[in-house]
Amino acid sequence: MRTTSWISLASMTAIVLTACSESARQAPTAPAAFEVTTNAQCQFGPMADLVRTYFSTADRPLVKSLVSQMQSLYNGGNRPAATDKGFDILAQVESATNNGRQVGTPQSGSTFANSVLACMSVGAVTLPIDFSQPLGVGAFAVRGGPNDPANPVVSRDQFSGVGLQESTWPTVFGQRVLLFGTPNPATSFNELLVAAPY
Helix, strand or coil, X not given: CEEEEEEEEECCEEEEEEEEECCCCCCCCCCEEECCCCXXXXXXXXXXXXXXXXXXXXXXXXXXXXXXXXXXXXXXXCHHHHHHHHHHHHHHHHHHHHCCCCCCCHHHXXXXXXXXXXXXXXXXXXXXXXXXXXXXXXXXEEECCCCCCXXXXXXXXXXXXXXXXXXXXXXXHCCCEEEEEEECCCCCCCCCCCCCCC
């Protein structure tokens, strides 16, 4: 069984989910809440510059537009709408990564994601978070919004994931969340695939 730790960042709450896949099909454990402190400054200039380090030329105009919209909302004092726009940007990180359109390394994607999170109202979060593994072999996904995917979040090695059987992401979390995780290399490799790549 390989265990993956999943962390969810949402407004005022951080949730850790642990899921496991094996032939016995054990159910994942329930979410557990925790609090940490924030220490990052919101800086839109460097965030906009970082777009070119991770996104393909084709994806850059959309992401830069989202960053500009987020900045306008943030500077106008509409932090909830700026946070929602931040989730839209993180969903673009997910899309580029999962579809092989990123031009940067997982580390450059991690730096970009941290710059976005620094401008979001996601509760007390210590930044930077190292997303290089989730953006490499692991998983990085936004769920819970009306236009977000409803499918399970599966690691790129297809052996770890988290999903819902009898509910929806908005019902479970009540808001948008960022789920990310990394396979645990210290576990055995007697596994079954949990899903097709997304």
